[in-house]
Amino acid sequence: MSKVYIALQDNEESRYIVxxxxxxxxxxxxxxxxxxxxxxxxxxLVIKRETVxxxxxxxxxxxxxxVNLITLGxxxxxxDDQISLTWNN
Amino acid sequence: xxxxKLNLKDKYHLLTRDLEWExxxxxxxxxxxxxxxxxxxxxxxxxxxxxxxxxxxxYWKYQAEKEKKLYAIFDAFAQNNGQQNVxxxxxxxxxxxFLTGVSPLEYAAFSGxxxxxxxxxxxxxxxxxxxxxxxxxxxxxxxxxxMSHYNKHFDGFQDFAHMHDRVWYLSxxxxxxxxARSAGPFEFMVAIGFSFEYVLTNLLFVPFMSGAxxxxxxxxxxxxxxxxxxxARHMTLGLEIIKFMLEQHPxxxxxxxxxxxxxxxxxxxxxxxxxxxxxxxLPNKVMSWxxxxxxxxxxxxxxxxxxxxxxxxxxPDYAADAIAEKEHLSHQAWSIFYNYGHAAAFHTWMxxxxxxxxxxxxxxxxxxxxxxxxxxxxxxxxxxxxxxYNPTLPMLCQxxxxxxxxxxxxxxxxxxxxxxxxxxxxxxxxxxxCKDIFDYExxxxxxxxxxxxxxxxxxxGGADMEDVLGDYYKMNLGSDNLDFxxxxxxxxxxxxxxxxxxxxxxxxxx
Numbered sequence: 001m002s003k004v005y006i007a008l009q010d011n012e013e014s015r016y017i018v019x020x021x022x023x024x025x026x027x028x029x030x031x032x033x034x035x036x037x038x039x040x041x042x043x044x045l046v047i048k049r050e051t052v053x054x055x056x057x058x059x060x061x062x063x064x065x066x067v068n069l070i071t072l073g074x075x076x077x078x079x080d081d082q083i084s085l086t087w088n089n
Numbered sequence: 090x091x092x093x094k095l096n097l098k099d100k101y102h103l104l105t106r107d108l109e110w111e112x113x114x115x116x117x118x119x120x121x122x123x124x125x126x127x128x129x130x131x132x133x134x135x136x137x138x139x140x141x142x143x144x145x146x147x148y149w150k151y152q153a154e155k156e157k158k159l160y161a162i163f164d165a166f167a168q169n170n171g172q173q174n175v176x177x178x179x180x181x182x183x184x185x186x187f188l189t190g191v192s193p194l195e196y197a198a199f200s201g202x203x204x205x206x207x208x209x210x211x212x213x214x215x216x217x218x219x220x221x222x223x224x225x226x227x228x229x230x231x232x233x234x235x236m237s238h239y240n241k242h243f244d245g246f247q248d249f250a251h252m253h254d255r256v257w258y259l260s261x262x263x264x265x266x267x268x269a270r271s272a273g274p275f276e277f278m279v280a281i282g283f284s285f286e287y288v289l290t291n292l293l294f295v296p297f298m299s300g301a302x303x304x305x306x307x308x309x310x311x312x313x314x315x316x317x318x319x320x321a322r323h324m325t326l327g328l329e330i331i332k333f334m335l336e337q338h339p340x341x342x343x344x345x346x347x348x349x350x351x352x353x354x355x356x357x358x359x360x361x362x363x364x365x366x367x368x369x370x371l372p373n374k375v376m377s378w379x380x381x382x383x384x385x386x387x388x389x390x391x392x393x394x395x396x397x398x399x400x401x402x403x404x405p406d407y408a409a410d411a412i413a414e415k416e417h418l419s420h421q422a423w424s425i426f427y428n429y430g431h432a433a434a435f436h437t438w439m440x441x442x443x444x445x446x447x448x449x450x451x452x453x454x455x456x457x458x459x460x461x462x463x464x465x466x467x468x469x470x471x472x473x474x475x476x477x478y479n480p481t482l483p484m485l486c487q488x489x490x491x492x493x494x495x496x497x498x499x500x501x502x503x504x505x506x507x508x509x510x511x512x513x514x515x516x517x518x519x520x521x522x523c524k525d526i527f528d529y530e531x532x533x534x535x536x537x538x539x540x541x542x543x544x545x546x547x548x549x550g551g552a553d554m555e556d557v558l559g560d561y562y563k564m565n566l567g568s569d570n571l572d573f574x575x576x577x578x579x580x581x582x583x584x585x586x587x588x589x590x591x592x593x594x595x596x597x598x599x
Contacts, residue, residue: 003391007295009314011536034375035310036295061098063143066151067158069318071295073389075396076325077139080097089395 004074004085005040006047011057014068020051036070045074064081101142106135109212113421123208130338135213137333138588140325148220152227159315163235166308172242175302176372179573183297183370184236184309185245185435190262190362191293192232195316197266198224198281205274214333217326224319231315235308243578245434245569251441252434255549256562257540258362258426260490263361264537269352271533275334276348282327284352288390290320291365296381300371328393335400342401347529350405354522357411358489365426368448369440377451378419387412405521413498418453420448424509425494427467428479432554434564436573440470459501461495476572482541487516487534488523495519510546511535 008014008022010032018037022028025045031038039045052060062083074085097102112120124131165171176179199222200406206218233249238245253259267278298313330351334341364378394404423437430437440448445464448456470477483492507518511531518524527534543549550561558564568577583589 002395003388004392005389035314036299063141063147063151063473066318066322067154069321070314071291071317072321073322073324073392075328076142078097087392087396089392089398 001042002087002089003040003042004045004072004087005038006045006072006085007036007038007070009056009068009070010037011033011068017047017052017056017065017068019055021047021078023055024048038053043088044084044086046082048082091564092487095491097142098146101139104144104146105139105213105216108216117210121208121210123274123553126212127275128332128344129275129341130560131210132337133282134209134214136336137211137213138329139213139217140329141322143322144219145216145220148223155318156231158229159311160234162311163238164309166235167238171305171307172239173585174305176580177241178370179436179438180244180304180306180370181239181578182573183301183366183439183544184239184306185243185365186362186370187309188232188246189249189256189434190238190251190259192229192236193250194262194266195225195229195232196417197263198285199223199229199272200271201266201277201281204270205277207468208274214330217329219246221319221323221326224316224323226289228316228319231312235312238308242580242581244565244576245436245578247565248563251563255369255540256434256564257429257485258433258491260538260540261362262359265355266488268355268533275330278330279345279348280352280355282323282330283349284356286320286323286351287393288318288386289356289360289363291385291389292360294320295385296376297363297367297371300373300375303373304371331397332400335397335402346402349402350407350522351526351529353405354407354411354520355489355524356480357386357407358520358523361418361422361491367421368419368451369423369444372444374447379415380453382415388424407520410498410522411521415496417459417496417498417501420452420456420460421494421496424463425483425492428484429492430479430556430572431478434562434569434572436576436578438573439464439471439563455501471572471574482544484517485539485540485541486519486523487537488518488526489520490537491519493517493519579580 008017013036018030018039022030023038024047025041026046028039028041031040047062047065049060049062060079062078065083071086074087077086078082118125172181192411202218204223206215206222209215209218236246253263261382265284265285266281269277269285272280294313294317298310298317301313302310307591334345366381367376367378367381390404390408394402425435427437429441445461446457449461467477485492493504493506494522495505497503507521507524509516509518509524509528509531511527512535514535516527516535518533540549544557550556555566558570559566563568573579
């Protein structure tokens with residue numbers, strides 16, 4: 001199974017997004033590199049708005065991810081409640 | 090009026106698809122003149138979907154937020170004399186290469202996407218290209234702005250746009266984009282949306298930028314990551330257009346496969362510059378070129394091709410050639426630039442003993458066997474006051490325009506050399522990939538503006554190297570070029586930090 005991945009800038013907002021990703025994707029691998037955090041997982045990874053809002057303690061919408069996003073790999077599917085990355089192989 | 094908030098999907102449809110109108114008194118073919126000549130068959134543009142479903146209003150909102158963060162950091166970097174806090178002044182040469190070699194490509198991408206965005210018959214694709222075009226313009230502007238601060242304190246930044254159009258090694262990235270922009274709109278999307286965004290930018294903007302951070306360059310890492318956050322969208326667009334073409338008609342599959350083969354190789358050859366930036370120009374090392382290549386090329390492209398297999402798309406044969414070169418590429422590239430350090434607008438140098446040890450450790454199969462002995466010889470020559478500069482001009486590959494310095498991976502001491510004859514003339518290539526690309530469209534590639542040929546033909550200012558480098562390229566000879574050791578950059582750096590050059594210390598001791 002191929003790995004999907006997402007890299008975020010290592011900053012205050014991303015910390016909560018990473019916490020939310022870890023909660024919603026139990027087998028995720030989080031790698032800290034200078035100035036960035038790379039998160040990878042086999043096949044599928046999801047970021048849920050509700051979980052991020054809970055971690056941040058405020059409203060947050062999915063397109064706000066772009067502000068801290070560096071790169072990603074996988075097929076993207078986005079709606080109001082979540083964004084997911086998938087490789088079906 | 091209902092005050093109910095639209096959901097993302099509905100909003101995306103209203104603000105993209107519903108911008109389309111029917112053409113009542115003109116033929117569609119007359120309006121979208123470039124849509125058919127490449128042989129790509131589109132039966133239903135409405136099947137196009139932008140996975141990010143980004144609308145213009147949220148585009149402006151989040152781009153504005155990115156810009157505010159970015160410029161706050163540029164200001165802080167400049168106000169706090171950030172240029173003095175990078176690891177050492179050699180690092181800044183990677184940034185010179187970035188400004189002269191990469192930033193002008195952002196401008197070329199801006200113009201390219203503005204052009205193809207006009208040519209596509211589908212409104213979803215047109216809106217996505219418009220946003221990408223604006224992104225690219227933002228990238229070139231923020232990069233020039235960030236690096237303008239270095240221009241106040243270091244040599245080699247002053248004439249980047251002029252140099253991009255003329256200097257021999259800058260013809261490598263320039264010709265890549267010229268090749269893409271002179272292709273049809275669908276091929277451009279495979280070239281830039283797929284090859285450049287999906288394969289190349291990740292290697293440049295992720296591990297190299299992480300390296301910039303690790304070397305104290307707050308301004309560069311910030312523009313790099315800020316640009317790459319747009320690239321994440323561009324990569325998604327690149328993948329989308331490929332899937333869209335493949336799903337529209339089975340006749341598109343072989344055409345797309347040929348473009349993928351071509352542009353994956355073209356993009357990889359441009360990465361040669363990034364390979365040496367990673368291994369030789371970052372004093373503090375994050376990861377080697379080989380390690381980055383394995384994560385962002387082999388693993389990422391491997392996943393992608395497995396995903397595209399259901400359409401009948403295969404990994405190009407040239408990928409194996411690229412993988413075979415991963416233990417050699419950066420060392421061969423740095424050797425070429427060290428040879429021609431007098432003709433480059435940035436400084437070159439031999440790695441320190443400690444840096445060579447790192448290279449030996451990261452490249453156990455290749456560095457000690459093929460490169461370290463040569464580098465130690467060059468270092469000896471330099472210490473004896475005979476720093477080696479190659480006085481001849483190199484033969485260039487007709488396709489990628491890189492000097493023919495790559496070797497055969499079966500036998501890494503023999504130059505890799507291919508040739509083709511077209512219309513009675515012989516053309517030279519560095520690899521099977523470059524030769525095949527030429528052989529398929531020789532009429533296009535015989536027109537390549539090869540810098541060495543142009544110099545010999547007298548089209549670059551004059552007969553002497555000083556005329557070419559100084560007058561035609563506009564290099565400030567003696568300060569922009571030559572070895573880092575003994576350069577004005579080094580002298581300024583030493584004076585900021587109260588350091589003494591090694592030679593002066595020796596003189597005092599003796």
